[in-house]
Amino acid sequence: MTLTPYLGGRRLMTMAAAVGAAGLVVTALGAVVGDPRRVLYAYLVAFVYWLGLALGALLLLGALHASNARWPVVLRRFLEHLPAVIPLFVVLFVPILLGRGHLFPWVDPHGLEGEVLHAVEHKKPWLNVPFFVVRAAIYFACWILVAHLLRAWSLRQDAVGGHDLTRRQRALGAGSLPFVALTLTFAAFDWMMSLDPRFFSTIFGVYWFAGSFVGAFAVVIIAANATRVDPNQFGAHMNTEHFHALGKFLLAFTAFWAYVAFSQFMLIWIANVPEEVPWYILRIEGGWKAVGVFLALFHFLVPFFLLMNRAITRVPGRLAKVAAWILFVHWIDLYWLVMPHLDPGGPRPSLWDLSAFVGVGGVTVAFALVRMRGTVAVPVRDPYLEDSLRYLPQ
Amino acid sequence: MKSYVLGEFGAEAALLDAARTLRARGGATLDLHSPYPLHGAEEALGLRKSTVPLVALVAGITGAVSGYLLQWYTVGYAWPLNVGNRPPHSAPAFIPVTFELGVLFSALAIFVGLLAVYFGFPRVHHPVFEVEAFRSASIDGLWLSAEVEAGDADAVAAELRRLGARLVSVVPEGK
Numbered sequence: 001m002t003l004t005p006y007l008g009g010r011r012l013m014t015m016a017a018a019v020g021a022a023g024l025v026v027t028a029l030g031a032v033v034g035d036p037r038r039v040l041y042a043y044l045v046a047f048v049y050w051l052g053l054a055l056g057a058l059l060l061l062g063a064l065h066a067s068n069a070r071w072p073v074v075l076r077r078f079l080e081h082l083p084a085v086i087p088l089f090v091v092l093f094v095p096i097l098l099g100r101g102h103l104f105p106w107v108d109p110h111g112l113e114g115e116v117l118h119a120v121e122h123k124k125p126w127l128n129v130p131f132f133v134v135r136a137a138i139y140f141a142c143w144i145l146v147a148h149l150l151r152a153w154s155l156r157q158d159a160v161g162g163h164d165l166t167r168r169q170r171a172l173g174a175g176s177l178p179f180v181a182l183t184l185t186f187a188a189f190d191w192m193m194s195l196d197p198r199f200f201s202t203i204f205g206v207y208w209f210a211g212s213f214v215g216a217f218a219v220v221i222i223a224a225n226a227t228r229v230d231p232n233q234f235g236a237h238m239n240t241e242h243f244h245a246l247g248k249f250l251l252a253f254t255a256f257w258a259y260v261a262f263s264q265f266m267l268i269w270i271a272n273v274p275e276e277v278p279w280y281i282l283r284i285e286g287g288w289k290a291v292g293v294f295l296a297l298f299h300f301l302v303p304f305f306l307l308m309n310r311a312i313t314r315v316p317g318r319l320a321k322v323a324a325w326i327l328f329v330h331w332i333d334l335y336w337l338v339m340p341h342l343d344p345g346g347p348r349p350s351l352w353d354l355s356a357f358v359g360v361g362g363v364t365v366a367f368a369l370v371r372m373r374g375t376v377a378v379p380v381r382d383p384y385l386e387d388s389l390r391y392l393p394q
Numbered sequence: 395m396k397s398y399v400l401g402e403f404g405a406e407a408a409l410l411d412a413a414r415t416l417r418a419r420g421g422a423t424l425d426l427h428s429p430y431p432l433h434g435a436e437e438a439l440g441l442r443k444s445t446v447p448l449v450a451l452v453a454g455i456t457g458a459v460s461g462y463l464l465q466w467y468t469v470g471y472a473w474p475l476n477v478g479n480r481p482p483h484s485a486p487a488f489i490p491v492t493f494e495l496g497v498l499f500s501a502l503a504i505f506v507g508l509l510a511v512y513f514g515f516p517r518v519h520h521p522v523f524e525v526e527a528f529r530s531a532s533i534d535g536l537w538l539s540a541e542v543e544a545g546d547a548d549a550v551a552a553e554l555r556r557l558g559a560r561l562v563s564v565v566p567e568g569k
């Protein structure tokens with residue numbers, strides 16, 4: 001197979017960058033003229049949403065290498081590009097670092113009292129600013145290193161071919177999984193769970209992962225469907241079985257998200273321990289209850305039954321619509337995870353939610369397109385590409 | 395009185411062609427036997443969409459509903475239990491059992507249903523196994539079986555030979 005390297009997308013890239021810049025400028029203005037605390041919370045939701053998708057793609061890439069999967073070789077290049085946006089998030093992390101005092105109650109214990117103060121003092125060895133920064137640096141270093149090597153080896157294979165680079169990718173892909181999984185978990189603890197210093201849940205990182213992982217599948221499906229008409233793109237080389245397989249994964253991990261969400265909720269609810277329950281009381285009483293019910297119905301039940309239909313999973317256009325819905329409810333999910341600490345009474349949507357979302361999203365998409373330029377959209381000399389192209393599950 | 399006509403083929407294409415031809419001829423209930431899944435077998439046999447998903451769904455919903463009702467009736471209504479001061483009817487605590495019973499009913503319905511439909515349980519032996527050579531169906535042989543009226547068996551056997559079967563046997567049922 002010979003493909004022309006991807007050079008286009010200039011218009012799309014400019015548009016995404018413009019929308020992103022506009023969103024970020026509006027958000028920054030909001031922090032100056034409006035309530036900086038509200039703006040920072042909105043920004044945090046957008047940050048963990050887009051970064052989570054990139055991390056989901058990185059873990060998916062590692063998992064596919066670990067399982068010696070041949071069928072997804074045709075779409076693997078796209079999965080290699082997605083985590084390549086993570087360096088951008090080092091820059092995007094700066095506002096969170098600067099606004100830490102507004103976000104995290106443990107940064108400045110003055111004014112805290114009772115059990116919150118007690119929790120902050122008890123967790124001081126972990127929840128302190130210098131260590132927080134060091135940990136973030138470790139997380140980013142780990143993600144960027146793994147993402148860079150997997151992508152670089154794959155790109156080099158386009159030129160030299162052979163099995164050697166495949167073996168290396170498989171070893172690193174599999175070997176990186178525990179490290180990426182643990183750094184992701186602790187990042188979730190640091191950036192979202194510590195919004196309430198009392199709360200602790202060991203499955204919390206898995207919850208962020210579960211939503212992001214199903215979101216990464218959704219991104220792949222949407223991109224594959226959108227590029228079906230372009231013979232230089234990977235979508236054009238995928239057959240019905242590839243889409244069906246992605247649809248089945250979307251179904252499986254939608255169920256996995258629900259399983260994790262319910263496990264965390266049920267165990268905390270039934271144990272009824274004073275340190276843990278306030279986190280859920282905040283979310284199942286008042287205005288946030290409706291959001292929780294919405295998530296159970298529309299992040300799980302409806303997509304679950306939709307994705308059981310072959311009439312949807314085997315038709316790329318329809319599958320892409322469900323995938324777009326998944327990406328939308330995933331944002332609601334993270335909003336529900338973060339925002340109750342700002343608005344305990346119920347959701348109070350603001351302009352900054354939208355501006356932060358399109359701001360971070362726009363620059364992320366633009367940067368992803370920059371990373372894609374000059375590379376071919378399919379690993380053309382991967383020894384298993386032929387197997388992937390004639391993928392027909394038994 | 396029924397008979398089974400068995401034919402062994404050397405190639406997938408010939409087997410599928412034979413299935414299509416015999417199906418067009420009519421008067422026979424066809425099946426294919428191979429050591430691995432055959433692509434195009436459903437189309438060649440003219441199989442309708444499987445009813446297994448519907449059976450699984452109905453059984454799963456039945457299991458989930460009965461699982462919930464069982465807990466509600468026993469713990470929440472007939473003999474209310476105070477566990478850690480939670481209300482007797484506590485939906486979150488009922489969900490795991492509801493889910494498990496849904497899965498259990500669904501799996502059992504598929505298992506028993508397949509035994510009954512595909513293997514004709516309680517029949518424990520199928521006439522096709524009377525043919526010694528049919529063992530190759532689980533090793534390297536591609537077989538077609540046709541369930542026909544006894545009087546038609548010889549004609550179908552001749553047709554199978556004409557279509558390229560390298561081995562043809564006729565098994566009368568009920569001996």
